[in-house]
Amino acid sequence: MDILKFITAGSVDDGKSTLIGRLLYDSDSILADQLEALQTSNRKNDDGSIDLAILTDGLKAEREQGITIDVAYKYFQTEKRKFIIADTPGHIQYTRNMVTGASNANLAIILIDARKGVIEQTIRHSFLVSLLGIQQVVVCINKMDMVDFSEASYQQIVAAYQELALKVGLKNVHYIPVSALKGDNIVHNSLNMSWYKGESLLPFLETIEISVDDSKDQARFPVQWVVRPQTEELHDYRGYAGRVSSGSFKVNDKITVLPSGFTSTISLIEQFENQPNEALAGMSVTIHLKDEIDISRGDILANSAFLPHVSKHIGADLCWMDTRQLDTSLTYFIQHNSKVTRCKIQEVLYKVNINTLEKEYTEEFKLNDIGRVVIKTAEPLAFDLYQDNKANGGAIIIDSRNNLTIAALMFRSVAD
Amino acid sequence: MSFDYLDELEAEAIYILREVAGQFEKPALLFSGGKDSITLVRLAEKAFRPGKFPFPLVHIDTGHNFVETIEYRDDMIKRIGEKLIIGHVQDSIDEGKVVEQKGKNASRNALQTVTLLDTIAKYQFDACIGGARRDEEKARAKERIFSVRDEFGQWDPKRQRPELWNIFNGKIHKGENVRVFPISNWTELDVWNYIRREKITLPSIYFAHERDCITRNGQLMAASPFLNMDEEDVIERKNVRFRTVGDMTCTAAVESYAYQIDDIIDEISASKISERGARMDDKVSEAAMEDRKKGGYF
Numbered sequence: 001m002d003i004l005k006f007i008t009a010g011s012v013d014d015g016k017s018t019l020i021g022r023l024l025y026d027s028d029s030i031l032a033d034q035l036e037a038l039q040t041s042n043r044k045n046d047d048g049s050i051d052l053a054i055l056t057d058g059l060k061a062e063r064e065q066g067i068t069i070d071v072a073y074k075y076f077q078t079e080k081r082k083f084i085i086a087d088t089p090g091h092i093q094y095t096r097n098m099v100t101g102a103s104n105a106n107l108a109i110i111l112i113d114a115r116k117g118v119i120e121q122t123i124r125h126s127f128l129v130s131l132l133g134i135q136q137v138v139v140c141i142n143k144m145d146m147v148d149f150s151e152a153s154y155q156q157i158v159a160a161y162q163e164l165a166l167k168v169g170l171k172n173v174h175y176i177p178v179s180a181l182k183g184d185n186i187v188h189n190s191l192n193m194s195w196y197k198g199e200s201l202l203p204f205l206e207t208i209e210i211s212v213d214d215s216k217d218q219a220r221f222p223v224q225w226v227v228r229p230q231t232e233e234l235h236d237y238r239g240y241a242g243r244v245s246s247g248s249f250k251v252n253d254k255i256t257v258l259p260s261g262f263t264s265t266i267s268l269i270e271q272f273e274n275q276p277n278e279a280l281a282g283m284s285v286t287i288h289l290k291d292e293i294d295i296s297r298g299d300i301l302a303n304s305a306f307l308p309h310v311s312k313h314i315g316a317d318l319c320w321m322d323t324r325q326l327d328t329s330l331t332y333f334i335q336h337n338s339k340v341t342r343c344k345i346q347e348v349l350y351k352v353n354i355n356t357l358e359k360e361y362t363e364e365f366k367l368n369d370i371g372r373v374v375i376k377t378a379e380p381l382a383f384d385l386y387q388d389n390k391a392n393g394g395a396i397i398i399d400s401r402n403n404l405t406i407a408a409l410m411f412r413s414v415a416d
Numbered sequence: 417m418s419f420d421y422l423d424e425l426e427a428e429a430i431y432i433l434r435e436v437a438g439q440f441e442k443p444a445l446l447f448s449g450g451k452d453s454i455t456l457v458r459l460a461e462k463a464f465r466p467g468k469f470p471f472p473l474v475h476i477d478t479g480h481n482f483v484e485t486i487e488y489r490d491d492m493i494k495r496i497g498e499k500l501i502i503g504h505v506q507d508s509i510d511e512g513k514v515v516e517q518k519g520k521n522a523s524r525n526a527l528q529t530v531t532l533l534d535t536i537a538k539y540q541f542d543a544c545i546g547g548a549r550r551d552e553e554k555a556r557a558k559e560r561i562f563s564v565r566d567e568f569g570q571w572d573p574k575r576q577r578p579e580l581w582n583i584f585n586g587k588i589h590k591g592e593n594v595r596v597f598p599i600s601n602w603t604e605l606d607v608w609n610y611i612r613r614e615k616i617t618l619p620s621i622y623f624a625h626e627r628d629c630i631t632r633n634g635q636l637m638a639a640s641p642f643l644n645m646d647e648e649d650v651i652e653r654k655n656v657r658f659r660t661v662g663d664m665t666c667t668a669a670v671e672s673y674a675y676q677i678d679d680i681i682d683e684i685s686a687s688k689i690s691e692r693g694a695r696m697d698d699k700v701s702e703a704a705m706e707d708r709k710k711g712g713y714f
Contacts, residue, residue: 003421070558070573075551075603082421084601100578224434227467234466241463243431245582272462280419284430284463297438321578335583338438394581403587405577 004205005084007101007134009125010111015142019111019180020074020087026187027202029076071101080206092124095354095368096321099408102132103394106210109201110139114147114177118160120355123168127354130168131317131370131410133390136208137165138174140201145179149192167357174208176201213389214280217306218247219255220384220392221279222337223299227286239270239286240295245337245391247303249279249287254304257295258382263304264289281391298339300382300392308384308392315413317386318345318365318373322399322406326365333398334377334409342378343397349373374415386410422610426459429598431582432561433463436471436543436596439586443471443543443596444501446532449485450661451618452547452599455607457496458616459598471545472499476532478524478663479506480642485661488619503535520644521632523665533569536593543586543594551603561600567591605684612677621658622680624672629654635668 010016023029074085086101088094102108108129112122129137139161147153154177165173176185177196184190185200198204227239249255253266268288269279279285287301295301302308320326326345334343350359351371365371386393397407433456436443445460447453460469475489493500505527508514513534514527536544550557560576562584577585586594599607611618628639630649637643639651642664656669657680674680 001421003424070576072557073550073601074557075601077603077605082606096578100580103580104582224431225437225464225470227464229467237466241434243427243434243582272465282419282424282427284427284434333587335585337583338435390581394583396578396580396583396585398585398587403585403589405580405585408578408580 001081002210003082003084004107004208004210005086005105006107006109006205007086007088007098007105008109008111009088009098009129010109010121010142014111014113015180016111017087019109019140019142019178019186020085022180022183022186023085023202024074024076026183027076027078071097078202078206083205092121092355092368095124095128095370096319096408098125098128099132099319099321102128102134103408105132105134107136107138107205107208108134110137112139112141112157112161114141114143114153114157117157118164122161123164123357124354126164126168126170127352127357128370130170131319133386133410135210136172136174137170138176138201138204138208140180141175141177142180144177144184144190144193145182149177149179149184149190151193151195154196174198174204176204212281213246214248216248216250216253216303218281218384218389219249219253219301219303219306220245220247220308220389221249221255221287221301222339223295223297223301224338225297226295238292239288240301241284241286242301242338243284244279244281246281246389247306248281249301249303251277255289255301256304256307257293258300258302258308259310259380260294260299261310262291262293262295264291264293266290300337300339302382308382308389309414310380310382311414311416312377312380313346313415314375314377314381314383314411315349315415316373316375316395317410317412318369318371318397319408320365320367320369320406321408322404323367324399324406325367326369326407328363331400332406333400334375334381334395335398336381336383336395337392339379339381340398341381342400343375345373345397346376347374372412375409383411385412387412422606422613425599425602425606426462426610428601429456429459430463432584432596432598433460433545435562435584435586436545437464439584440543440594442539442541443545444474444536444539444541445469445471445545446547447473447475447489447500448547448661449475449481449489449619450547451607451611451622452549454492454616454618455599455610456545456547457492458614461496469498471543472501474501474503474535474539474541474544476503476528476535477505478528479504480524480640480663480665482619482621482638482658482661482664484619484621488617501535501539503531505531507531508534520646521665522644523663524642525663525666528663529569536569541593542588543596545596545598547599548597549602549604549607550597550600559597559600561597562586563595563597564588565593565595569593571595605681608677608681608684612681619661621661624655624657624675624679626653627656627669628652629656629669636671637668638664640664 072087088098088101158175178185187202223240223242225241256263267290270286331342349372384392393411395409396405399406505524508531514530560579628651629636657672674683
């Protein structure tokens with residue numbers, strides 16, 4: 001059994017919380033006391049049924065205002081898969097929350113109200129899903145009950161979305177007509193839409209394949225911690241602890257330490273008491289090398305035959321997440337995997353109007369703005385382009401005054 | 417090589433523990449004696465052996481613990497050879513920093529927040545690792561893996577840092593600290609399946625046993641000198657086990673005949689009461705957990 005992480009993009013009005021509530025409810029993932037809390041709550045649907053949206057509304061402030069202000073994580077499990085949902089708000093002022101949720105998702109559900117079709121927010125959500133490089137997209141055309149379960153309405157929206165997908169560069173797009181409120185095509189096949197021959201949402205989520213690149217050309221290992229017991233019996237023990245961020249490493253692989261450029265050979269891979277011959281993407285291991293070289297936290301080991309870029313000048317997509325706007329005169333911290341150094345945003349190339357996808361040429365970068373910049377770092381980073389390798393292609397910017405995470409960066413080019 | 421969901425959750429937790437080691441000067445692992453923090457100890461062994469843990473274990477002892485928990489704790493410390501720091505709620509009471517609750521539902525559970533914050537201040541811990549999970553409660557569903565607390569120990573849900581990819585920002589000012597939750601993405605069932613797979617021993621109260629209990633507010637409570645009882649309380653001998661291990665005055669038992677871990681996993685899989693449903697402290701209001709977290713409760 002594996003884990004599928006997905007986000008749901010849409011607003012309260014599209015029935016997003018209801019959709020998640022329905023997935024949990026119909027897959028028997030709600031426990032008795034949670035159900036009791038639901039039933040005693042005074043929020044009900046017009047027909048008196050339980051308002052499933054309450055299941056995903058976490059905070060007091062949100063319940064009072066009936067909105068989602070943050071990323072909420074929900075867990076459920078079927079016999080086939082475990083699921084982690086990052087439930088993020090859909091309004092434009094919460095773009096940063098959606099970017100955060102999307103950064104760890106393998107799949108995105110984009111909700112469209114069947115009565116409204118592709119609207120401004122659909123364009124925005126689709127752009128963000130593409131920007132963050134989410135592998136699979138499923139477009140749920142919701143509220144089909146409000147358009148008499150009409151196939152023509154569905155087909156019209158699919159056609160409009162296909163055009164949008166092309167424009168924002170989304171591949172692997174799937175379409176399902178649903179009614180989250182009534183439960184059509186969520187867990188069970190809809191009796192109201194016999195014209196739809198595809199899978200319902202849950203069976204689809206249970207079986208969609210998520211590929212992981214374990215090839216050695218992507219082998220990246222950010223060193224987190226050096227294990228040095230320095231006891232009498234383990235006097236010479238020196239292991240580099242970390243998690244393979246992408247690709248795979250084998251014993252006897254030639255590796256290069258970056259940014260220093262020293263090379264060595266893997267002599268041993270340890271996983272607690274086991275000594276596997278190979279470490280795959282996602283595994284937390286301790287790597288030993290044949291040569292004694294100076295390696296510390298922040299360094300990256302890579303397969304010597306397939307090196308990442310090493311540079312201090314990088315072109316990147318930037319999503320600004322702070323209420324204080326970007327200041328090109330300031331020095332910020334940048335954190336790329338376990339490496340932290342200082343950086344400046346040297347130049348703003350353009351900003352994207354995420355509702356129309358048009359480029360705007362302006363220096364102003366405010367909360368939720370997204371665009372292309374060039375950064376300069378104090379120390380060189382060993383990185384891949386985000387489109388080639390997400391795990392080694394993203395970074396965050398930290399405000400050195402208040403330590404807040406204020407931006408997400410996706411590396412797009414070497415800017416030397 | 418198969419890499420299943422437990423491997424994935426384990427690898428993520430180890431990654432987070434190593435981030436704590438790499439990013440902080442004085443971290444600590446908060447150990448309650450419960451299965452979640454016992455799981456954390458196992459994960460720390462996997463993250464740092466053959467080296468020592470780069471942090472001590474810290475236990476906030478209400479003085480109203482189950483005897484079995486304390487025995488387990490002391491045995492475990494001997495086995496793993498790591499440092500244990502104990503913060504006593506009794507000390508906070510003696511120093512007049514907190515006042516013991518009165519009445520029938522009196523519990524030291526709320527008082528431990530003060531002892532915890534004092535212990536953090538005394539040892540200047542900058543990161544405290546805890547075993548909270550997002551599936552436990554809806555306020556926890558929104559908490560970050562690295563969750564910054566101000567110098568008053570407060571959680572501000574509106575000022576949480578975005579957490580992108582696997583990049584955790586642990587930068588803080590002096591006096592602040594970060595609560596770190598390596599098993600955020602685990603569910604109760606995941607923890608049990610992991611305990612079974614790793615053959616981790618647990619305090620015996622997790623398994624079915626006979627015990628004197630009273631029924632209060634519809635929940636079974638262990639009869640103990642710490643529980644304020646009166647003539648209305650009828651002591652009954654019951655076959656029970658505990659799903660969480662907290663203060664004896666606020667941890668409810670469930671009737672159970674689950675003597676082995678397999679029985680427990682079957683029981684939970686079929687159960688229709690979630691884990692925190694057995695905690696009296698959450699029952700007070702719909703926003704109980706959120707309010708306590710804002711005040712510095714773990």
